[in-house]
Amino acid sequence: MSASDVNLQYVPTWCPGCGNFGIFNSLKKAFATLQLDLEQTVLVNGIGCSSKIGQYVNCYRIETLHGRSLPVATGVKLANHSLTVIAEGGDGDGMGLGMGHFVHTARRNLDISYFIHNNQVYGLTKGQTSPTSEPGMLTKFTPPPLGNVERPVNIVDMAISLGASFVARSYTGDMNHLADMMAQAISHRGFAVLDILQPCVSFNAINTYAWYQQRVRRIAETHDPENRDQARALAGLWGDEIPVGVFLREERPTFADSLAQLKDGPLASRPLEGADISGLMEELA
Amino acid sequence: MNKDFTCLFAGEAGYGVMSAGSTLAKAAGRNGLWAFVVNEYPSLIKGGLNTCLVRLAASPLQAHEESLDFFAGLSQEGLEQNYSRLKPGAALLVDTAIKVESSRLPSDVRVYLLPLIQKGSGDVAKIMSNSAMLGAFCAISGFPLELVETVLAGEFKPEVFAKNRELLRAAFELAAEQAVVASFPLPVGANPAQKMLINGNDAISMGAIQAGCKFAAGYPMTPGSSVLTYLADHGPQFGLVFKQAEDEIAAMNMLIGAGYAGVRAIGSTSGGGFALMVEALGFAGLAEVPVVMVNAQRGGPSTGQPTRTAQADLAFVINSSQGEFPRIVLAVGDVEECFVETFRAFNLAEKYQIPVIILTDKYLADSSVTHPFFNTNGLTIERGKLADETWLAANRPYKRYEFTDDGVSVRAVPGMAGGRHIATSYTHGEDGFYSSGNREYAATEPEITVKALDKLFAKEPHILAELPAVKLHGPETADLTLVAWGSTKGAALEAMELAKAAGLSVNLLQVLYMSPFPAAAVEAVLGKAKHTLLLEGNKTAQLGALIRMHTGIYIDDNYLKYDSRAFTPSLILEKIKEVLA
Ligand SMILES: Cc1ncc(C[n+]2csc(CCOP(=O)(O)OP(=O)(O)O)c2C)c(N)n1
Ligand code: SF4
Numbered sequence A: 001m002s003a004s005d006v007n008l009q010y011v012p013t014w015c016p017g018c019g020n021f022g023i024f025n026s027l028k029k030a031f032a033t034l035q036l037d038l039e040q041t042v043l044v045n046g047i048g049c050s051s052k053i054g055q056y057v058n059c060y061r062i063e064t065l066h067g068r069s070l071p072v073a074t075g076v077k078l079a080n081h082s083l084t085v086i087a088e089g090g091d092g093d094g095m096g097l098g099m100g101h102f103v104h105t106a107r108r109n110l111d112i113s114y115f116i117h118n119n120q121v122y123g124l125t126k127g128q129t130s131p132t133s134e135p136g137m138l139t140k141f142t143p144p145p146l147g148n149v150e151r152p153v154n155i156v157d158m159a160i161s162l163g164a165s166f167v168a169r170s171y172t173g174d175m176n177h178l179a180d181m182m183a184q185a186i187s188h189r190g191f192a193v194l195d196i197l198q199p200c201v202s203f204n205a206i207n208t209y210a211w212y213q214q215r216v217r218r219i220a221e222t223h224d225p226e227n228r229d230q231a232r233a234l235a236g237l238w239g240d241e242i243p244v245g246v247f248l249r250e251e252r253p254t255f256a257d258s259l260a261q262l263k264d265g266p267l268a269s270r271p272l273e274g275a276d277i278s279g280l281m282e283e284l285a
Numbered sequence B: 001m002n003k004d005f006t007c008l009f010a011g012e013a014g015y016g017v018m019s020a021g022s023t024l025a026k027a028a029g030r031n032g033l034w035a036f037v038v039n040e041y042p043s044l045i046k047g048g049l050n051t052c053l054v055r056l057a058a059s060p061l062q063a064h065e066e067s068l069d070f071f072a073g074l075s076q077e078g079l080e081q082n083y084s085r086l087k088p089g090a091a092l093l094v095d096t097a098i099k100v101e102s103s104r105l106p107s108d109v110r111v112y113l114l115p116l117i118q119k120g121s122g123d124v125a126k127i128m129s130n131s132a133m134l135g136a137f138c139a140i141s142g143f144p145l146e147l148v149e150t151v152l153a154g155e156f157k158p159e160v161f162a163k164n165r166e167l168l169r170a171a172f173e174l175a176a177e178q179a180v181v182a183s184f185p186l187p188v189g190a191n192p193a194q195k196m197l198i199n200g201n202d203a204i205s206m207g208a209i210q211a212g213c214k215f216a217a218g219y220p221m222t223p224g225s226s227v228l229t230y231l232a233d234h235g236p237q238f239g240l241v242f243k244q245a246e247d248e249i250a251a252m253n254m255l256i257g258a259g260y261a262g263v264r265a266i267g268s269t270s271g272g273g274f275a276l277m278v279e280a281l282g283f284a285g286l287a288e289v290p291v292v293m294v295n296a297q298r299g300g301p302s303t304g305q306p307t308r309t310a311q312a313d314l315a316f317v318i319n320s321s322q323g324e325f326p327r328i329v330l331a332v333g334d335v336e337e338c339f340v341e342t343f344r345a346f347n348l349a350e351k352y353q354i355p356v357i358i359l360t361d362k363y364l365a366d367s368s369v370t371h372p373f374f375n376t377n378g379l380t381i382e383r384g385k386l387a388d389e390t391w392l393a394a395n396r397p398y399k400r401y402e403f404t405d406d407g408v409s410v411r412a413v414p415g416m417a418g419g420r421h422i423a424t425s426y427t428h429g430e431d432g433f434y435s436s437g438n439r440e441y442a443a444t445e446p447e448i449t450v451k452a453l454d455k456l457f458a459k460e461p462h463i464l465a466e467l468p469a470v471k472l473h474g475p476e477t478a479d480l481t482l483v484a485w486g487s488t489k490g491a492a493l494e495a496m497e498l499a500k501a502a503g504l505s506v507n508l509l510q511v512l513y514m515s516p517f518p519a520a521a522v523e524a525v526l527g528k529a530k531h532t533l534l535l536e537g538n539k540t541a542q543l544g545a546l547i548r549m550h551t552g553i554y555i556d557d558n559y560l561k562y563d564s565r566a567f568t569p570s571l572i573l574e575k576i577k578e579v580l581a
Helices: A020-034 A050-055 A069-079 A091-097 A099-108 A155-162 A175-187 A209-215 A228-235 A278-283 B017-029 B076-080 B122-141 B145-155 B158-178 B200-210 B225-234 B248-260 B271-287 B314-319 B335-352 B362-366 B389-394 B445-457 B459-466 B488-501 B519-526 B542-551 B569-580
Strands: A041-045 A060-063 A084-090 A112-118 A166-171 A192-197 A216-218 A242-249 B004-013 B034-040 B047-057 B068-073 B086-095 B110-114 B195-199 B215-218 B241-244 B265-269 B291-297 B328-331 B355-361 B368-372 B422-424 B470-473 B480-484 B506-511 B513-515 B532-536 B557-560
Touching (some): A020 A112, A020 A175, A041 A050, A050 A084, A069 A084, A069 A091, A069 A112, A069 B241, A084 A091, A099 A112, A099 A155, A155 A228, A155 A242, A166 A175, A175 A242, B004 B076, B017 B047, B017 B145, B017 B368, B034 B195, B034 B362, B047 B076, B068 B122, B086 B122, B110 B122, B110 B158, B195 B200, B195 B362, B215 B225, B215 B248, B225 B265, B248 B265, B248 B271, B265 B271, B271 B314, B271 B355, B271 B422, B291 B335, B314 B328, B314 B355, B335 B368, B445 B459, B480 B519, B480 B542, B488 B506, B506 B519, B519 B542, B532 B569
Parallel strands (some): A041 A060, A060 B422, A112 A192, A216 A242, B004 B068, B068 B086, B086 B110, B265 B291, B328 B355, B480 B532, B532 B557
Antiparallel strands (some): B004 B047, B034 B368, B195 B368, B470 B506
C-alpha cells in the first residue's frame, strides 16, 4: 500500500494553506509506513474543520458529533478490539465539549490513538476562542480590548497526568516528524495522545507558521520517555520554546486486557444465538 | 375474580422490609399462589419510609390494590400513612414502640403489638427485624412458617440463616401466644410448574441477553439503572461487556460505536439521562446505526421524583432530538412484554437500522410479579441486511446508504473486506458522503437532502406492517373502550374483568408501539367504539393527543393520574361505573 491508496476521490475543502493538509498527508504516510490494513482500520472523528479528515481517507470511518469521537471510539474498540482505532478532532471538539470524555478515556487506557488538530481556535464556526487559545487572543467571542482572559489547556501536560500511556506532540509544518509520531502512536498499545500544532490561516493570527517555526524544538535524545517526572517537566514548557516529540511512553495493560469476556476474541465475531437463560430464570424461582 | 390477600410491610430503609415482602411472595409463588409486589421508597439510603406491598391470589395478578388485609409495621410513620388503607377485619402487627390510635382503625381490626425490632445490637439486629416480622406474620395469618424458612434457607449462608431462623421462630411463638391463629385465606399448596418472581427490568435484561446483546453502557439513574446492574452482574457469563460511562452522553455514543461495529448494544436510563442522549439519538437515526435504549420513566421534569412512577415522557421520547427521523418507540405493559418485546427490539433495530427505545416506568421496572418461565421457543434472531464478504465482493462499489424501496440498505461493519465506508452525522447521499460544501455534491444538495430524508422515512410503512402495534383485550365490541399504554395495562385488564363481573361491557385498547404511530390500527378499533375512556399516568393526556393528531379521533373521557402512584383496578372500576352511569 502506498500513501495514495489511502486517498478518496473527494477534494478536501480546507482553506488554501490550512495546516490540516499537512496532517492529512502525514496520516497517509503513517498508514503507508505501517502498511495498515485499511479494512481493519476505523477512523473516528468529531465535527470541525479538523474532523473532516475522515471524509477523505479510505478506511472505515465514523463521523460522529461535535466532541464525541472518544466515546464512539470506545464503543468501536470494545465491540471489536482487533481493529485499529484512531480518533481525530479539533481542540474545541476535544477540549471543549469533549473534555469529560478525554479525561475518562485517558484513565481507561484503551488501545486507541487520539490525534488532536490543535489550531487554538474554532475554525468551522468561523473564529471563536478555543480552550487552547492564547491569553489575550482576539476572537469573535473575545473582542478587544480584553481578548481571551482564560488560561489555555495544556493538552500534553494533562494527558500525562490523566494516565494516557503514550503522549507526544508534533507540528504540521514538519510532516516527516508528524508522520513518525502518528506511526508511533498507532503502534503503541494503549491510549496514545498526539497534540498536533496546526496553523489556522483564516482565524488564528497569532500561532502562524512563522510563529511556530521560531519556537518548535525537537525533544532532545537524552529525554527518557519512561520517566514520568521528566515528561511532566518537559510538558510544562510553552513559550519561546515549544517541545515536540515523544514525552511519555509507558507499557501497561489496556482496559480490554482486563475483560475476561474479550479473551475468546472480539464481541463482534461472537454468535448471537444460543444464550441459555434457564439458569437466570431458576435464580428467580 | 379470585379472593385476594394484600399485606403491606413498612419500616425505615435499612430494616429489610423489601426482602420481607419478596420472601413472602417467593414462598407463596412456589406453592401455588401468585404474587404482585410493589416497593415504595423515598430517594434516601437510611431512614425514611419504605413499604413493600405483597398482593397474593390463587390466579395470576397483574396489578396491586390499595386496601390492606394485613399491615406489618416497624415504624410509626408507616402506620400513620396507612390507617386509611386497612380493610375492616384486617390484622395489624406493629412493634411495641409504635402507638396505635384505635379510633382511627376501621371496625374489627385485630391489633398485635410485639417486640419486632431487636434492641441494642446494631445494624445486624436491625436487618433481622424483618425475620421477626415474617415469623409473627405467619403466626397471625396462618401462612405456613416452613415455606418462609425454605426461601430464607436458599438465600442466606448457613450461619446467617440459622440466626434468622431463630428469630423467625421466636417471633412466631410469641405471636402464636397472642393470636387466634387463622388459616391463611388462600389455598397454599405445592405447584409443580416453575415460576419466577421477576420485575420488568430483569425481564428486559433477560430479553437482551436472549437476543445476543453483547454490549451495554450507561450511567446510573433510577429506575433505569437496574437493567445495567443486572447486565453488569449476569452479562459476563454470556460474553457481554458492560461499561459504566462518565455520563449519559458518553454512554449513548459508546452504544453507537458498538452498534456501528456490528455488536448488539443496549443502554438504560430515566428521563433526565435520556434528555442528555438525544443529540446522539439523532445521530443514530441519521447514520442508521442500530441501538436499543431503555427509558424507565419516573415522576416530574428535571430531577423530579427519582423513586416514583409516571407515564409522562411519551411526547418527549417520540419527538426527542432535532430534525426529523424515524425511531421505534415501544411501550411495554407487563413483564412478558418486557422480555419478548426487548428481544424483538434488537431484531427491529438491526432489520431497520434504526434506534429503538423501550419505554417503561418505575412501576413496571420495579414491581415484581409471579410469572411462569419465559418460553424462548420461536424467538429467532434476525439481523436484516447485514453484509458478508461474499456479497461485498459481488456488489462493487459498495454503497452504504444505497436508496432502496424499503429504505434499508446493506450494512457492512468494520473488518469486512470490501465494505469500507463513512457513517456520518451529516445529511448524506448514498455513499455516505456529506451532501453540502464539497464541490462534488454542491449542485445536487437539495435533491440529495430530499432523497436522504425520504430514504429514512421509507422504512416506516414496513415497520408498521411488521409490528404488533396495538392489542385489543376483551370483547370485539363493548359499551366502553378503555385506552391505555405501558404499565397501566395490568390495572386496566383487571378493571375490565371486575366490570364484566359487575355486568358491564368493557374492552381495552393497548397501544404497544408508539412510533411510528399505528394510526390505522388505532382507528380500526376506536372507529367501532361506542364510548372511550383514556387512562394515562400524566397530566396532559399525551397518548390522547397522539391519537387525535394521527386519526382525528377525540377520546370521550380522560382519567389522568399524575400523583406519582400507579393506577389500581378498583380506581379504574369506579371511573368505569361513573362513565357508564
Ligand atoms: C453540539 C454542537 N455544538 C456546536 C456545534 C458547532 N460546531 C461545529 S465545529 C465547532 C468548533 C470546531 O472547532 P475545533 O474543534 O477547534 O475544530 P476546527 O474547526 O478548528 O478544526 C463547533 C462549535 C456543533 N456542531 N454541535
Ligand atoms: S478555517 Fe482554519 S482550520 Fe478551518 S480550514 Fe480554514 S484554515 Fe483550516
